[in-house]
Amino acid sequence: MDFTPFTVDDYRARMERAALAASAAGLAGLLIAPGPDLTWLTGYRPPAETERLTLLVLAEGREPQLVVPALEAPDAAKAAGAPALALRDWTDAQDPYALTAPLLGGGRFGVSDNAWALHLLSLGERVPDAAYAPLSRALPMLRAVKDxxxxxxxxxxxxxxxxxxxxxxxxxxxxxxxxxxxxxxxxxxxxxxxxxxxxxxxxxxxxxxxxxxxxxxxxxxxxxxxxxxxxxxxxxxxxxxxxxxxxxxxxxxxxxxxxxxxxxxxxxxxxxxxxxxxxxxxxxxxxxxxxxxxxxxxxxxxxxxxxxxxxxxxxxxxxxxxxxxxxxxxxxxxxxxxxxxxxxxxxxxxxxxxxxxxxxxxxxxxxxxxx
CATH class of the missing domain: 3.90.230.10 (Creatinase/methionine aminopeptidase superfamily)
Structure with missing residues (x-):
């Protein structure tokens, strides 16, 4: 069944809306892990079984950043929403949490409900003044109203x-x-x-x-x-x-x-x-x-x-x-x-x-x- 594809402008608008909603809710930003939130915001659906850190970082007034393993970066770059964000890839020899930490700063972030505890705990070691709230509680209406x-x-x-x-x-x-x-x-x-x-x-x-x-x-x-x-x-x-x-x-x-x-x-x-x-x-x-x-x-x-x-x-x-x-x-x-x-x-x-x-x-x- 053929549908008109969602465009980069559609995904850009979703990311901007999400960042604004986060700011209005008193959040420093959003940390979006692989899953339905990431797919809805960017069109990217990474391998479900990957243990490597993949994380979309959204904050009002800042360019969206997608931290992604280097071996998966080519697929991420093909996503419909990829032109609306910056890709930051990392290799297995690098520390992805050290790469991601400067994108956060302090404050309270809304986090995808399905984010791995390993990733949040590792980020917490590098950004000790950051706090996290489940996205379904912080922004429960993010995807609720359909166009x-x-x-x-x-x-x-x-x-x-x-x-x-x-x-x-x-x-x-x-x-x-x-x-x-x-x-x-x-x-x-x-x-x-x-x-x-x-x-x-x-x-x-x-x-x-x-x-x-x-x-x-x-x-x-x-x-x-x-x-x-x-x-x-x-x-x-x-x-x-x-x-x-x-x-x-x-x-x-x-x-x-x-x-x-x-x-x-x-x-x-x-x-x-x-x-x-x-x-x-x-x-x-x-x-x-x-x-x-x-x-x-x-x-x-x-x-x-x-x-x-x-x-x-x-x-x-x-x-x-x-x-x-x-x-x-x-x-x-x-x-x-x-x-x-x-x-x-x-x-x-x-x-x-x-x-x-x-x-x-x-x-x-x-x-x-x-x-």
């Missing part, structure tokens, strides 16, 4: 996940292992355009009561409820959807629990509009499930943000008072989990519009029968 180009990619990812669900309903479930269905989900996501698959949860029968169950060797049987939760990246942006299906006809209790979760999910989606606090969306879902007596079996937050990663701020959870803004995107995924028996979860990605909210997933939310 039109980002929303286009998220909508395409959602449509591809919907197409995947439509196809998986056609396959046989009974007599097959969870991991076989998971493999088919993976193949379908890729068939419909995903370059990366992050997860394919297939929780059958009692395994469905584990929200993050890893698809395993259990053979799916007739009479099983099956929780499906799958997603990944398409065009660099995430999909994440959940539906619960049933092998054969459900019992009255299974249908009732599914109906409760569907009602809760609808209530939360209906609550989405600018100015509403994230915690109030969580409360809308939780109130329905609690009313029907399953409040203690809804054991996780109602949702999470999504963008260049499938899980990121903001979070739809009690205590989160951040108000919704147009362009924010997040999941709404209430669930009920009955240990040793079955689970139900229904999930859509929502984006906040000027006057409400819009689902980026459109597949039916009823309990679907499968063979």
């Amino acid at each position: 039109a180009a980002e929303l286009e990619r998220l909508a395409a990812a959602g449509a591809a996940a919907d197409a995947t669900y439509g196809e998986i309903l056609k396959v046989r479930f009974s007599g097959r292992r969870e991991r076989d269905i998971a493999a088919e989900l993976d193949a379908l996501l890729r068939r419909f355009g995903h370059e990366q698959v992050d997860f394919t949860v297939v929780g059958s029968g009692p395994n469905g009561a584990d929200p993050h169950h890893e698809a395993g060797e259990r053979v799916i049987e007739r009479g099983d409820m099956v929780v499906l939760d799958f997603g990944g990246l398409l065009g660099g942006y995430g999909s994440d959807t959940s539906r619960t299906v049933h092998v054969g006809e459900p019992t009255a209790e299974e249908q009732r629990v599914h109906d409760i979760v569907r009602e809760a999910q609808q209530a939360a989606c209906a609550a989405v509009r600018p100015g509403v606090a994230l915690q109030d969306v969580d409360r809308a879902a939780r109130a329905v499930i609690t009313e029907f007596g399953y409040g203690d079996r809804f054991i996780h937050r109602t949702g999470h943000g999504i963008g260049v990663s499938t899980h990121e701020p903001p979070y739809v959870v009690e205590g989160e008072e951040q108000e919704l803004l147009p362009g924010m995107c997040f999941s709404i995924e209430p669930g009920v989990y009955l240990p040793g028996r079955f689970g139900v979860r229904i999930e859509d990605i929502m984006t906040v519009t000027e006057d409400g909210g819009r689902r980026l997933n459109a597949t039916p939310r009823e309990l679907a029968p499968v063979e």
